[in-house]
Amino acid sequence: MPGMHGTVTAVAAMQRADLLIALGTRFDDRVTGKISSFAPDATVVHADIDPREISKNRTADVPLIGDCREIIAELVAATRIELRTSGAADYAAWWKRIDGWRENYPLGYTWPGDGGLAPQYVIERIGALADPDTRYVSGVGQHQMWAAQFLRFEHPGTWVNSGGLGTMGFAVPAAMGVKLAYPDTLVWAIDGDGSFQMTNQELVTCAVEDVPIKVAIINNGSLGKVRQWQHLFYGERYSNTDLDVRRIPDVVLLAESMGCAGLRCDSKTDVDAVIKKALDINDRPVVIDFVVAKEALVWPMVAAGTSNDEIMAARDMRPLFDGDD
Amino acid sequence: MGSHARTEPSAVIEAPSRPAISGANLLINAMEDAGVEIVFGIPGGAILPAYDPLMDSTSMRHVLVRHEQGAGHAAAGYAQSTGKVGVCMATSGPGATNLVTPLADAYMDSVPVVAITGQVAQAVMGTQAFQEADTCAITKPITKRNYLVTDAADIPRVIADAFYEAANGRPGPVLVDIPKDALQAKVVPTPTSQRARPARRVHDRQLREAARLIRTARQPVLYVGGGVLKARAAAQLKTLAELTGIPVVTTLMARGRSPTRIRSTLACLACTARSPRSLRCSGPIC
Numbered sequence: 310m311p312g313m314h315g316t317v318t319a320v321a322a323m324q325r326a327d328l329l330i331a332l333g334t335r336f337d338d339r340v341t342g343k344i345s346s347f348a349p350d351a352t353v354v355h356a357d358i359d360p361r362e363i364s365k366n367r368t369a370d371v372p373l374i375g376d377c378r379e380i381i382a383e384l385v386a387a388t389r390i391e392l393r394t395s396g397a398a399d400y401a402a403w404w405k406r407i408d409g410w411r412e413n414y415p416l417g418y419t420w421p422g423d424g425g426l427a428p429q430y431v432i433e434r435i436g437a438l439a440d441p442d443t444r445y446v447s448g449v450g451q452h453q454m455w456a457a458q459f460l461r462f463e464h465p466g467t468w469v470n471s472g473g474l475g476t477m478g479f480a481v482p483a484a485m486g487v488k489l490a491y492p493d494t495l496v497w498a499i500d501g502d503g504s505f506q507m508t509n510q511e512l513v514t515c516a517v518e519d520v521p522i523k524v525a526i527i528n529n530g531s532l533g534k535v536r537q538w539q540h541l542f543y544g545e546r547y548s549n550t551d552l553d554v555r556r557i558p559d560v561v562l563l564a565e566s567m568g569c570a571g572l573r574c575d576s577k578t579d580v581d582a583v584i585k586k587a588l589d590i591n592d593r594p595v596v597i598d599f600v601v602a603k604e605a606l607v608w609p610m611v612a613a614g615t616s617n618d619e620i621m622a623a624r625d626m627r628p629l630f631d632g633d634d
Numbered sequence: 635m636g637s638h639a640r641t642e643p644s645a646v647i648e649a650p651s652r653p654a655i656s657g658a659n660l661l662i663n664a665m666e667d668a669g670v671e672i673v674f675g676i677p678g679g680a681i682l683p684a685y686d687p688l689m690d691s692t693s694m695r696h697v698l699v700r701h702e703q704g705a706g707h708a709a710a711g712y713a714q715s716t717g718k719v720g721v722c723m724a725t726s727g728p729g730a731t732n733l734v735t736p737l738a739d740a741y742m743d744s745v746p747v748v749a750i751t752g753q754v755a756q757a758v759m760g761t762q763a764f765q766e767a768d769t770c771a772i773t774k775p776i777t778k779r780n781y782l783v784t785d786a787a788d789i790p791r792v793i794a795d796a797f798y799e800a801a802n803g804r805p806g807p808v809l810v811d812i813p814k815d816a817l818q819a820k821v822v823p824t825p826t827s828q829r830a831r832p833a834r835r836v837h838d839r840q841l842r843e844a845a846r847l848i849r850t851a852r853q854p855v856l857y858v859g860g861g862v863l864k865a866r867a868a869a870q871l872k873t874l875a876e877l878t879g880i881p882v883v884t885t886l887m888a889r890g891r892s893p894t895r896i897r898s899t900l901a902c903l904a905c906t907a908r909s910p911r912s913l914r915c916s917g918p919i920c
């Protein structure tokens with residue numbers, strides 16, 4: 310995944326590319342970083358169904374306007390002919406460089422120092438204990454980024470989130486829509502405590518209408534993503550991002566009152582057991598309150614408005630900027 | 635962009651062969667014809683006439699949400715996961731304004747959603763009537779297209795058009811605002827017509843040039859977005875990635891485009907690698 314919280318490898322590969330084949334994508338600012346320094350040496354082939362997207366943010370050298378399915382199929386045919394008549398391409402050196410980034414900057418996380426639960430671990434375990442058909446929906450915030458990073462997706466349409474608008478409150482109602490479309494499939498909403506408090510009343514709808522979704526609240530007691538910015542860019546002055554004065558609401562009671570099963574987990578040793586318990590309850594929606602460490606940060610990160618070259622793999626670690634990558 | 639199309643009053647009077655039917659019934663029939671299975675919404679004064687025949691529909695299920703924002707996001711969740719058009723319904727004024735956030739959300743992520751809103755009767759529109767809001771004006775910049783239906787006879791054509799618009803070309807949210815008197819009027823519907831597919835704009839020369847660039851590049855990347863999922867082109871993309879050996883990068887909106895474990899996907903990283911610095915490998919997620 311490229312972008313503000315993409316992997317070092319994905320961001321680095323795009324920055325150093327000599328050819329970008331952009332398919333059904335829009336050079337969003339969260340992906341490009343500072344646009345003037347985005348993929349400076351790349352020639353751009355851009356396929357999109359909407360002509361207004363072509364050369365909107367980045368000039369396309371070869372525009373392909375139309376349905377991606379048709380265009381990609383035709384590109385395959387044209388490339389077959391090209392490779393047959395003019396010889397194969399050689400990307401061996403490129404892959405070597407990519408593998409170097411992969412090896413040096415894998416996606417990972419550290420455990421919080423205070424003994425709290427690592428949010429990334431919770432998400433990882435949810436994914437590990439689910440079958441590949443499982444569908445995931447997320448809210449907006451740190452938990453969304455960790456879900457995109459640490460879940461695995463095997464099929465199209467199994468990851469549903471609010472990307473462009475970044476709408477907190479998306480998860481619970483959207484998960485309800487997904488579950489109604491696929492009643493026999495496990496549907497997990499990975500939600501934040503802040504996002505959850507915007508639309509959780511739709512759990513009442515889920516309970517009444519028999520839509521048994523599972524909700525994992527990654528409860529860091531804060532508007533974590535905003536807090537992360539305050540931590541990094543506002544001198545750790547946490548203005549109005551704390552949600553957890555006296556742990557109100559009590560999510561377990563709230564869930565129960567809405568006709569759902571409410572569970573809580575705050576230690577690493579209980580994570581698997583609580584998830585399994587949730588998987589065994591199928592006659593009503595289930596909400597798990599995962600009480601996680603407040604301090605966890607989403608890495609890597611490209612600070613808004615800066616160049617992708619300044620991507621931080623972790624604090625004070627800028628692999629593309631500091632070294633010769 | 636949302637063209638704010640006020641439909642012209644129909645010139646058709648009574649055609650003896652076709653019986654008159656209420657705008658509300660035309661609406662429900664048109665939604666059934668569009669293949670709608672599920673509608674998320676909350677009733678209220680202006681949309682009430684539509685909720686009456688909706689109760690008798692055998693092919694559509696209505697899910698009574700607790701807030702219209704939930705209706706909009708539920709429709710989007712349904713649409714994002716199935717690729718079909720998601721449908722939500724709300725009354726005028728506060729019902730419609732509660733849909734603003736999910737419509738803006740669906741617009742940004744190109745999600746096919748049709749929203750049907752009640753509007754106050756045309757006789758009082760523009761007078762700050764009870765629960766009046768200019769829904770078309772409010773949603774114009776956050777919908778692919780919106781319609782104010784002024785003549786009940788147009789309802790079947792407009793609904794068919796709205797579903798076409800939402801799903802075709804670049805998908806997106808479409809809103810149909812129907813005044814209460816149009817829902818109540820008994821009319822003979824104007825016939826619907828099929829829309830022509832837009833012409834393709836790709837030329838062989840451009841495809842050949844792209845293929846040449848692929849062959850001559852030394853450091854290429856396939857930068858893949860949500861449009862590939864919407865076009866159901868995951869299989870085609872896999873073929874391209876395998877044929878060329880070009881590394882694939884998937885955006886946040888394209889996660890799930892292909893298994894995260896194939897070698898050429900940079901979305902997740904080699905789990906076997908150990909980081910030399912403080913980062914711990916997170917397990918089998920590549």
Ligand SMILES: Cc1ncc(C[n+]2csc(CCOP(=O)(O)OP(=O)(O)O)c2C)c(N)n1
Pocket residue numbers: 448449450451452453475476477478500501502503504505527529531532533534535
């Ligand atoms: C409706 C809305 N209001 C405000 C924001 C700004 N915002 C982005 S992330 C965030 C915090 C989200 O908190 P939470 O849901 O608890 O997720 P966390 O980051 O803690 O995982 C806020 C306030 C937003 N994206 N959407």
Ligand SMILES: [Mg+2]
Pocket residue numbers: 450501502503527528529530531532533
């Ligand atoms: Mg939070």
